[in-house]
Amino acid sequence: MKKLINNPTHVVDEMIEGYVKAFPKHVKLLPENKRSIVTAKETRPEKVGVLIGGGSGHEPAFMGYVGDGMADGVAVGNIFASPPPDPILEVTKEIDKGAGVVYIYGNYAGDVMNFGMAAELADLEYGTNIGTVLVTDDVASAPKEEKEKRRGIAGEFFVTKAAGAAADKGYSLDDVVSVAKKANEYTRTMGVGLTPCSLPQTGKPSFELEANEMEIGLGHHGEPGIEKGELQPADRVADRLVQEILNDMPIGSGEKVAVLVNGLGSTTQMELYIMFRRVEQILSEKGIEIHRSYVGSYSTSLEMGGCSVTITKLDDELMELVDYPADCPMYVQR
Amino acid sequence: MKKLINNPTHVVDEMIEGYVKAFPKHVKLLPENKRSIVTAKETRPEKVGVLIGGGSGHEPAFMGYVGDGMADGVAVGNIFASPPPDPILEVTKEIDKGAGVVYIYGNYAGDVMNFGMAAELADLEYGTNIGTVLVTDDVASAPKEEKEKRRGIAGEFFVTKAAGAAADKGYSLDDVVSVAKKANEYTRTMGVGLTPCSLPQTGKPSFELEANEMEIGLGHHGEPGIEKGELQPADRVADRLVQEILNDMPIGSGEKVAVLVNGLGSTTQMELYIMFRRVEQILSEKGIEIHRSYVGSYSTSLEMGGCSVTITKLDDELMELVDYPADCPMYVQR
Amino acid sequence: MKFSAVDLKIFLKNVVEVMEDNKEYLSELDRKLGDGDHGVTMSIGWQAIDEKLNEELVAEEDCGKICITTGRTFLSAVGSSVGPLYATGFLRGAKVFQNKTELTGEDLKDFWVAFIEGIKERGGAEVGDKTMIDTLYPALESLKSNFEKEQDFVNAFTESVAAAHKGMESTKDLLSKRGRSSRLGERSLGNQDPGATSAYLILETFLTTINSVQTV
Amino acid sequence: MKFSAVDLKIFLKNVVEVMEDNKEYLSELDRKLGDGDHGVTMSIGWQAIDEKLNEELVAEEDCGKICITTGRTFLSAVGSSVGPLYATGFLRGAKVFQNKTELTGEDLKDFWVAFIEGIKERGGAEVGDKTMIDTLYPALESLKSNFEKEQDFVNAFTESVAAAHKGMESTKDLLSKRGRSSRLGERSLGNQDPGATSAYLILETFLTTINSVQTV
Numbered sequence A, B: 001m002k003k004l005i006n007n008p009t010h011v012v013d014e015m016i017e018g019y020v021k022a023f024p025k026h027v028k029l030l031p032e033n034k035r036s037i038v039t040a041k042e043t044r045p046e047k048v049g050v051l052i053g054g055g056s057g058h059e060p061a062f063m064g065y066v067g068d069g070m071a072d073g074v075a076v077g078n079i080f081a082s083p084p085p086d087p088i089l090e091v092t093k094e095i096d097k098g099a100g101v102v103y104i105y106g107n108y109a110g111d112v113m114n115f116g117m118a119a120e121l122a123d124l125e126y127g128t129n130i131g132t133v134l135v136t137d138d139v140a141s142a143p144k145e146e147k148e149k150r151r152g153i154a155g156e157f158f159v160t161k162a163a164g165a166a167a168d169k170g171y172s173l174d175d176v177v178s179v180a181k182k183a184n185e186y187t188r189t190m191g192v193g194l195t196p197c198s199l200p201q202t203g204k205p206s207f208e209l210e211a212n213e214m215e216i217g218l219g220h221h222g223e224p225g226i227e228k229g230e231l232q233p234a235d236r237v238a239d240r241l242v243q244e245i246l247n248d249m250p251i252g253s254g255e256k257v258a259v260l261v262n263g264l265g266s267t268t269q270m271e272l273y274i275m276f277r278r279v280e281q282i283l284s285e286k287g288i289e290i291h292r293s294y295v296g297s298y299s300t301s302l303e304m305g306g307c308s309v310t311i312t313k314l315d316d317e318l319m320e321l322v323d324y325p326a327d328c329p330m331y332v333q334r
Numbered sequence C, D: 001m002k003f004s005a006v007d008l009k010i011f012l013k014n015v016v017e018v019m020e021d022n023k024e025y026l027s028e029l030d031r032k033l034g035d036g037d038h039g040v041t042m043s044i045g046w047q048a049i050d051e052k053l054n055e056e057l058v059a060e061e062d063c064g065k066i067c068i069t070t071g072r073t074f075l076s077a078v079g080s081s082v083g084p085l086y087a088t089g090f091l092r093g094a095k096v097f098q099n100k101t102e103l104t105g106e107d108l109k110d111f112w113v114a115f116i117e118g119i120k121e122r123g124g125a126e127v128g129d130k131t132m133i134d135t136l137y138p139a140l141e142s143l144k145s146n147f148e149k150e151q152d153f154v155n156a157f158t159e160s161v162a163a164a165h166k167g168m169e170s171t172k173d174l175l176s177k178r179g180r181s182s183r184l185g186e187r188s189l190g191n192q193d194p195g196a197t198s199a200y201l202i203l204e205t206f207l208t209t210i211n212s213v214q215t216v
């Protein structure tokens, strides 16, 4: 494990320090916790607040997605660990403009408990209305019958995008929550891992794969996936990922989708575009129209190698929200 | 070497195919060469054309930087190899709107010859006025007295940004060339390598470093650097890189700069922000004001590990150009 | 038996040390089933508690306040899955110790009952889900029934730790149903749950602490 | 001696094979001094030429046209540093062969003189810069002077290849001054230049080709 760091214990704090120094016009750190970041821009009174968060190590998720048209604030946890309620509460208080706050996070035991506690406390202490949207896009993480048990991975980008745009357009709390839930309902992700990452504090690889192996359905934190096997050509990998998604969420000819081919950390753009090429071929053979594409590292697992494919079905409302502009330090859309 | 590819021989063509399919509203492929990409948007008559290019394997550079406020077209070479004159010529012809075309590329023997031949042919065959700007930001690549021998690395981003914005603002060919040359003159980069990349076709690591070693000044294609040594804490590495830059190009207190902390491929955003944190500390101690920061993978070397620091001094003109909006598939600025 | 605020702080100090010693081991268990950070998380949390023990808790005599600070500190330092779980344990236990500087065997029993029930309530896991509950719940049942019989905390707790050990070991043969390893199915078999392990370490450390304190 | 268009194409086919055989070796040399792609680049370029040889050049009798196609194909396929260099070599040489279907020893000599001078002009490198010029220029000088003496191309070219070999080997002891390895300074010592090596392979292949063609 070779990393450009100072002290493994301080990586998250130093990263955050660097981040807010790099984008002072976009984001600011709140005073109490060193893990609470909010937009530096004035937000409109009566705008629903959008709060995201989770463990760190997924950059640009989640802290990179604070800004116009996306989230108003983020609570940053330790690497691969939910933030505690304190920073979540601090952000909540700051971004509540009287219309309530929606919490969007991946469906992990730790996040559910910490954000759950924060939501209760926010209601109790500040009387803030909290809406909650759990992201459950990871097809590999539970069978279809137990969809509510699935975890959130790269698809959280689309759920945040929908909620952020909706809030910016003046949706009410309930409406932001419903549209974000719809985005989650319409989103599926399947990933493949090739090489592990390692936590700065242990230096140990998060999983082991042979030199010629890949793992389908590998978790966002190196949690074991559903199938190990020999590394296949990119086209065959794309076939498999897309097939799993379409089996789980059939999409008809003529329907519109947004696609995200996401790198897990150390995968080159070259590989991601080669993957996208095949994803596009499959979808267009089926008459499915790609309305908007995203290719890049949108949600990583430190320096893990591999990628995921996310497909979101778009109805008219979601299409408008996906097309809505955004301006965050790590993601801008015009 | 584990890569999500099909056939090593086709990686560049398949990448380009995926790219133009992903962003059909932004870019299009020209018919003759499969390596000529231009903006899909109508460009204004009498706008100076901005042409970039070089070897592939540096994504998002260079093909990701075609779009409003940046380049009008790109010629894509094989991995780490200059494109031949053909695609350069094809792009030139397409983007010449009567005001000439400026070629911006890194100062490598291959690029100089191929773009040079293309420039001659463009003049001969289409009577296009060609301006040429060689990027020479890599401090490690030659001593100060031989600055004209230096190679171009991540700083090409700023030179392209300045030229693209200037062209969009209606500068003449000569003026685009001068301001791009000024941007190059005011830009310095120093890099550090931690882990090698490997060409898909050889599968061999581009260089060798021990588990605890880093290499200062390592080239953009794995060319050996100026000093191998034990891996230092991020702050010490940042100190070294910034010091080399400031020794080469003194910057006074009160001056303004743009900073790019660039990942070489597999380096996490977390590490880049930890590096940025220290860069910011050093500059602010010296009273140098960071006007705008860029942190991320802007110019890579496949999956190489490590990063570079680029500093561009800003006068009023360059500041305006750096702040100018841009809308490219792999880089958007509002 | 008597157990003072000083003893309570010795216990906490001992846990700090045990978690440091087992940091690698707990992370290794978690690499097999989850994201590999359990040892790191426990270490971060207990190091933060250690700081409190060395500063604002040095003169603290109220066992309830000690437990509140412990729980809050742990939660704020780690978040994660175990943050809310162990924090809830300490905060529920704190109610039992409120305003007390010396604790009886009954207090200690009530503390652990509240501690474990709090965790169960917070996480919603059942015995057999392959979590720390597999360690904690058998310990709770053993503690309750044995204490009822003999009213001897040390004996009852000794039994309780034995039950915890069995419970911890039982997680090897369980399919994961909660937390990060729940999708593992068959592949989770054969691996001991990291949270079940850290929970056992906490109980065991309490036992060695009361034994060492008693013999003084 | 006589050298026909067919022989010329045999030579080109032989180079295709030699470059395939040396792909790994040339890349390995370039990994030490540059970006590790020289073998890959040569292979891509010569494979593209091979395609032309198997298709549109099958019936081509004009040695000039064969060389033009070779040069253009190489350049379009690879770009890189060596694209313009070797392409210029073939395009300059093509002028010598224009409209000829049979070549004399004099033609062949003039071809290689034009080939090498073209490369030198294109790249601007001098002997001692640690490039392919260190192979090519001694070959050129040897070829010129020996051909002038004896008017025997085969003998003169045999000498020339020997000079090329010496020149190639001399690059081991040179400091890099051109191309990707120029910043290496002292560290470039001891490594043979990849372009000097591929240039030698081309000359050597021409020698073996004329020898095999002659003995037929």
Ligand SMILES: Nc1ncnc2c1ncn2[C@@H]1O[C@H](COP(=O)(O)OP(=O)(O)O)[C@@H](O)[C@H]1O
Residues within 6 Å of the ligand: A080, A081, A082, A109, A110, C030, C034, C035, C036, C037, C038, C041, C042, C080, C081, C082, C085, C122, C123, C124, C125, C130, C131, C132, C133, C178, C179, C180, C193, C194, C195, C196
């Ligand atoms: N709902 C739950 N109830 C009880 N214990 C749980 C629950 N979810 C997870 N755990 C425990 O948490 C442990 C993992 O802790 P840790 O690795 O620190 O957190 P994370 O899973 O967030 O990385 C598991 O081994 C398990 O014992």
Ligand SMILES: Nc1ncnc2c1ncn2[C@@H]1O[C@H](COP(=O)(O)OP(=O)(O)O)[C@@H](O)[C@H]1O
Residues within 6 Å of the ligand: B080, B081, B082, B109, B110, D030, D034, D035, D036, D037, D038, D041, D042, D080, D081, D082, D085, D122, D123, D124, D125, D130, D131, D132, D133, D178, D179, D180, D193, D194, D195, D196
């Ligand atoms: N200006 C030049 N003149 C002659 N030969 C050159 C020149 N620049 C580079 N070369 C040759 O090119 C070789 C490298 O070729 P190659 O690896 O294919 O291209 P690149 O350097 O673009 O990766 C060097 O070994 C050297 O012999």
Ligand SMILES: [Mg+2]
Residues within 6 Å of the ligand: A079, A080, A081, A082, C035, C037, C080
């Ligand atoms: Mg975790």
Ligand SMILES: [Mg+2]
Residues within 6 Å of the ligand: B079, B080, B081, B082, D035, D037, D080
């Ligand atoms: Mg090259």
Ligand SMILES: [Mg+2]
Residues within 6 Å of the ligand: C030, C034, C035, C036, C037, C038, C180
């Ligand atoms: Mg864990």
Ligand SMILES: [Mg+2]
Residues within 6 Å of the ligand: D030, D034, D035, D036, D037, D038, D180
């Ligand atoms: Mg090379």
